[in-house]
Amino acid sequence: MHIKEKTLDDLLNRVFTELLKQPFDIVPTKGASSEIFGCLIELQNPRARLSITETKGKAFSSLGELLWYLSKTNALKYIKYYIPQYVKSSDDNETIYGGYGPRLFKKDGHINQVENVIAILRKKPSSRRAVIQLFDAKDLIDQHKDIPCTTTLQFTIRKDKLIMMTSMRSNDAFLGLSHDIFCFTMLQEIIATTLGIEIGSYYHTVGSLHLYKKNKKNAEKYLSEGTQSTHYQMPKMPLINPWNSLEKIISIEKLISEEKFDQINTNELEPYWQDLVSLLKIHTLLKRNKYTQIEEIKKEINNSIYNSFIDQRVKTKQKIRRL
Template identity: 35%
Template sequence: MIVLTAGSASELFTAACQAVLLNGRVVCPRDLTTTEVVGAHLCLTNPRRRLVDVPPVRVINPAFAVAEALWILSGSDAPWIFDYNDRLRIYADDGVLRGAYGPRLRRWDDQIDQLDAVRQQLLKDRDSRRGVIQLYDPSRDHRGYRDVPCTLGYRFFIRDGRLIMHTSMRSQDLWLGFPYDIFTTTLIHELMAGWLGVELGEYHHHVDSLHLYADNVEAAAASLQGAEGTAELDPVAVPWPDLDALIECVISGNSGPGDGSTWDAFGRTLASYRAWKSSERDQARKIAADTSDPLGHALVTWYDHLTSRTSGGR
């Protein structure tokens, strides 16, 4: 069991890499070699520092981080997410990710919006212990689909005027999955705090199997020498009744709402990456450079990483 606390997702990531490398044991589920720690509790004290950024070894695609978070928050399992991460296709059955979190979050059994149910529960009873969102569904997840949710669920507590969030995961790929999962979960955390009118408290990430695949062990070790980014995203909020319309605007528009908010940065990040994928590289870089939010800097770094990789660099 490892217990780690840090003020930024980058610091938490590198601390977790070190802990798994030092304490992990080799196991081979599905004949894939991993170094694993069973039982991990990772605490992020500032959830707005949600970007994992440890250059030069570990930089992430912020466009996919934003796209996945909005895909989940919108309740979608639509295939447009593949435009931001084509590797997800290998987990799809008949073109659909059967373990997609969005439908489970926003329309469980085609009728329950769990996000709204928790919001209403905590507005009614500020001390409630029933602020629970369930994602793992035995009726679906024992059918042999390729995509089975790693996340079991979320819990929310208001204590001392602050919203505390706990996430429980049966499994976590530390190198590939953690940087994107913590972006989504802390965004949900911050939005929920806004809907409840309370301060943003600590974020807790509980993992049963925290692991590194063999292909990523060397890079994980190298990341311990990287420069940990601690950039803090600007506050993000939206009135509950406006959530779905705003997400649709950000996803489908050429940019965000144009008001300089974090939502605008989300939209510009997606628009920039769409330009990059269309080989409009100069336009993509211009949009990224004009995005003042830390996401803009992260996107420039990602493009530099892609360019270096294409030209034969690491």
């Protein structure tokens, strides 16, 4: 099956609709699920990587997961601050065995796969060898609560645009798909910006694309929200080397999680990156129920596209507190 759309919400609408047609007769470890085996998902506009629905508008957790990867760590403490459910995936209550950060940047303790693909594409833009391996043969030797669902990431330049293809052995359509597309299309744009070229389509291939029966009602609720705007997208990443800005944001993230806002200086960052810092601040303030301060941080945001995520999250959090 080939599902091709312009935005993440368009893709999710198609994916959930198709999975809800299937019988919930696959019973792996985590319960009954429906399944499409052998699926190609194509996002034509990788910047339209965020859902703007109430059900799947997960800008904060998606950004947190991306920074977890880029921080080159598999520490549980880091990711559970954004996605608490990760505690169920730790073998030792300290790390996530299948965490992508070390595999991307320190595979086997020393191989920086991201640097390698950038170097390959700089030397030979037409190369078919710019591939990152996340799943490893040794992952099947011992039992772990979490092993990579992603097998490879391939980057190819065609018509002066960076195309990316992600290969997944397994993908939870409701909980994982939107986060995966956000993180990988951000990586696609980071690498494209590093190379000084534009991004092309994003391809996401999946062996087992599935929807667990326990999330059936959530998927139906998502579909009941109706069709979303096809014009919504994140702004274009600044055309300067992004790695210095990312390093700065990663160091700022630690201060934000400790609520040391007065020690943060974002003057050296472009507005694009400043907005991501503001989202991280708001995530921390939401965890502390500090809604007045959230309104102050909102005034710092340069691009109004993020306001809907903030207002929606505040509304949801306040509703939960009243229950």
